[in-house]
Amino acid sequence: MPLLQINHLTHFFGGLRAVYDFNLNLEKGELIGLIGPNGAGKTTIFNLVTGAYRPSQGDIRLNGDSLVGLRPHQITAKGIGRTFQTIRLWNNLSVLDNIRIAQFAQIRYGVVDSILHTRRYRDEEKEIKKRSLELLEVFELRHLADEIVANLPYGQQREVEIVRALATKPRLLLLDEPAAGMNPGEIDTLLKLIQWIRKEFDLTIWIIEHQMRVIMGICERIKVIDFGETIAEGTPAEIQSNPRVLKAYLGEEGI
Amino acid sequence: MAQLLRRIKEFLGRIPLLAYLLGFLAATGVEIVAGQAFGLLIGLGGVPAFFGVTAALSRLNMDGGLGGLLLSIPSMLLYIVPALVYDVVIYGLPTLLVGRVLAKPVRWFTSTLPEWLTGLVHMVTLFLSMWVWGGLVGYRLLVVMYIGVNIIMASSLNLINGYMGEFSCGHAGFMAVGAYVSSLLTVWLFTQDDVFGAPVLGAGWSIILFPLILIVGGIAAGIAGLLVAFPSFKTRGDYLAIVTISVNFIIKSAIENIEKIGGPRGFMGMKGVLRTMTSVINVPWLLIWTFIGVLITLVVIHNFVSSTKGKGVVAIREDEIAAELMSVNTRHTKVLAFTISSFFAGVAGGLFAHVLGYINPSTFTIFKSTEALVMVYLGGMGSLTGSVLSAGIFTVAMEALRPLEVWKKVLVWLMLILLMMYRREGIMGGKELTDFISLERLGLRRPAKEVKGYAPAAD
Numbered sequence A: 001m002p003l004l005q006i007n008h009l010t011h012f013f014g015g016l017r018a019v020y021d022f023n024l025n026l027e028k029g030e031l032i033g034l035i036g037p038n039g040a041g042k043t044t045i046f047n048l049v050t051g052a053y054r055p056s057q058g059d060i061r062l063n064g065d066s067l068v069g070l071r072p073h074q075i076t077a078k079g080i081g082r083t084f085q086t087i088r089l090w091n092n093l094s095v096l097d098n099i100r101i102a103q104f105a106q107i108r109y110g111v112v113d114s115i116l117h118t119r120r121y122r123d124e125e126k127e128i129k130k131r132s133l134e135l136l137e138v139f140e141l142r143h144l145a146d147e148i149v150a151n152l153p154y155g156q157q158r159e160v161e162i163v164r165a166l167a168t169k170p171r172l173l174l175l176d177e178p179a180a181g182m183n184p185g186e187i188d189t190l191l192k193l194i195q196w197i198r199k200e201f202d203l204t205i206w207i208i209e210h211q212m213r214v215i216m217g218i219c220e221r222i223k224v225i226d227f228g229e230t231i232a233e234g235t236p237a238e239i240q241s242n243p244r245v246l247k248a249y250l251g252e253e254g255i
Numbered sequence B: 001m002a003q004l005l006r007r008i009k010e011f012l013g014r015i016p017l018l019a020y021l022l023g024f025l026a027a028t029g030v031e032i033v034a035g036q037a038f039g040l041l042i043g044l045g046g047v048p049a050f051f052g053v054t055a056a057l058s059r060l061n062m063d064g065g066l067g068g069l070l071l072s073i074p075s076m077l078l079y080i081v082p083a084l085v086y087d088v089v090i091y092g093l094p095t096l097l098v099g100r101v102l103a104k105p106v107r108w109f110t111s112t113l114p115e116w117l118t119g120l121v122h123m124v125t126l127f128l129s130m131w132v133w134g135g136l137v138g139y140r141l142l143v144v145m146y147i148g149v150n151i152i153m154a155s156s157l158n159l160i161n162g163y164m165g166e167f168s169c170g171h172a173g174f175m176a177v178g179a180y181v182s183s184l185l186t187v188w189l190f191t192q193d194d195v196f197g198a199p200v201l202g203a204g205w206s207i208i209l210f211p212l213i214l215i216v217g218g219i220a221a222g223i224a225g226l227l228v229a230f231p232s233f234k235t236r237g238d239y240l241a242i243v244t245i246s247v248n249f250i251i252k253s254a255i256e257n258i259e260k261i262g263g264p265r266g267f268m269g270m271k272g273v274l275r276t277m278t279s280v281i282n283v284p285w286l287l288i289w290t291f292i293g294v295l296i297t298l299v300v301i302h303n304f305v306s307s308t309k310g311k312g313v314v315a316i317r318e319d320e321i322a323a324e325l326m327s328v329n330t331r332h333t334k335v336l337a338f339t340i341s342s343f344f345a346g347v348a349g350g351l352f353a354h355v356l357g358y359i360n361p362s363t364f365t366i367f368k369s370t371e372a373l374v375m376v377y378l379g380g381m382g383s384l385t386g387s388v389l390s391a392g393i394f395t396v397a398m399e400a401l402r403p404l405e406v407w408k409k410v411l412v413w414l415m416l417i418l419l420m421m422y423r424r425e426g427i428m429g430g431k432e433l434t435d436f437i438s439l440e441r442l443g444l445r446r447p448a449k450e451v452k453g454y455a456p457a458a459d
Ligand SMILES: Nc1ncnc2c1ncn2[C@@H]1O[C@H](COP(=O)(O)OP(=O)(O)OP(=O)(O)O)[C@@H](O)[C@H]1O
Pocket: A013, A016, A018, A036, A037, A038, A039, A040, A041, A042, A043, A044, A045, A085, A210
């Protein structure tokens, strides 16, 4: 069974058809890309998968269980983590708090435990903190644990956002234009990082990218959408020479 | 000059909090023994109720037009001088002297205790000094209890407006629910009353059940809090603010329309409840429960918002959509926050009703809610110690400025305008007092192992 199965996914914003008949079978361990010009509907697909919007039509299944109608935090708890196209960290909180809060779904203690500082509360909080620091350690961000997120440079904020997504214990990681705003050197580092976390955390990864050349080197498979419709699918080499893709990107220097 | 200031700061910083508290306790002792005589001697006519502030302001002639007002200023100044002498001699010197002498022994003493016991010793000392100080002039005790009620109001509202970032302006509505529910229960159970008849339970029960009834009032208010919590799933910001105002009005009108409990005329009999309680054991019950109520409120809110679960509240403020997408159950968290917040408003209401002895629906209008808002913003959003400070300052200002009559309100609201213009982040600016003065320095936490004797001087 595929890890993620999307069938006939369609979404309207009022009269605007943002996504139309999108299908995908994502096998465990794959690393795939989704590209398309501005406004093609890429982010909307991520928002549909993570429950931020409820699809107008179609079905989304994780390990065979339908996700449609679940609230976002429930979907995250089932194992889908994500980052955002424009960074959405909790700006006035410390790096550590950002990572801690993302483990909300793992909390088993109740409010009363948190107020009375019961043993259960202390054990769980200790565990959450330990795990957060370990994660930060892995990304060499531990020394920034107490730093307020808003004070970090852009590149580090991007990293923290990835760490936060990993803190939710995902099986599937959705990255929405992770390379946005980075220079070629930073992009290289990022791509290595993505390949590394895929192995290290045993993840399936789905990346949205605006420019195809960025993810050409790391994706096994790429889907291309335009005006909400899938116009091509295949290996990076196939996509690069596909006339429909070239046409969609005509006038854009991205390809 | 800077040198001098630094030396003063250093001197004051050496004294642990407990030594200050003991010093103030000693000062109240001095006042009991010598206050009256000294006050007469320097021409204050006895013990000034409120550090001389109220008495000084009441020298102002508020009814004689501008001329009368100006002419009365010298008489106020003439009063201020001896009042200052009184404050320094009766309060300042004994506090500093005793504080300085006890600094070392206190540090040693607290270092032998576990931290929770140290905290308890602080609390008991603070309670005793408030009791003794307040006991000398009845009005003081009243103000101390108002401060307590306001601390509970401000810090519970801070959970919503400061930590969660929603704008609730109906806090007094929940206060009303707690006030009425607990008052009706105590009056029905423990007093002879026109509406309810003879007391239902023996007087002995009153001292046991009183705190439980406060909690029942809180629970009722917490349930009323759902009136805001559920709409908050769908709407936020300005729109939710309108919802809170409406809830405030709904609660007030609902009470107004229940004739049985006095309708718009209000409800009384709570003084009788207190008489019943003191007839069993004669201690200042209300002061005790206000004190404990404040403590519990602060501990609960502090512990909640510093847990990972409670930090979900702050994540909602920072970015609600990201919170929900990063696994925070935002609905559950909102229900928790609104219930906890209105629960404590209800408890504050119960205490307030019994302090006042009489309540009516128009006590709990949006004006009362606004006062709570002012305290939250004055102290700083998301700062509990800020709420404690501002509740103290606001309550004392409201009482001390009473002689200014209508101008009191103008002055207070003018202060708020200036605050919003020049220091929007409030007194504490989103920080806690302990971010400026460490717990070690205050003597509330033991210094790190390597350091012997005094806590390190550097913060
Ligand atoms: N919440 C919304 N309400 C209405 N229209 C929306 C909403 N979100 C997106 N859209 C529209 O849906 C279409 C697809 O948007 P989407 O953000 O998914 O594009 P995208 O492929 O991610 O583009 P980009 O590369 O610019 O990020 C666009 O026309 C956009 O204007």
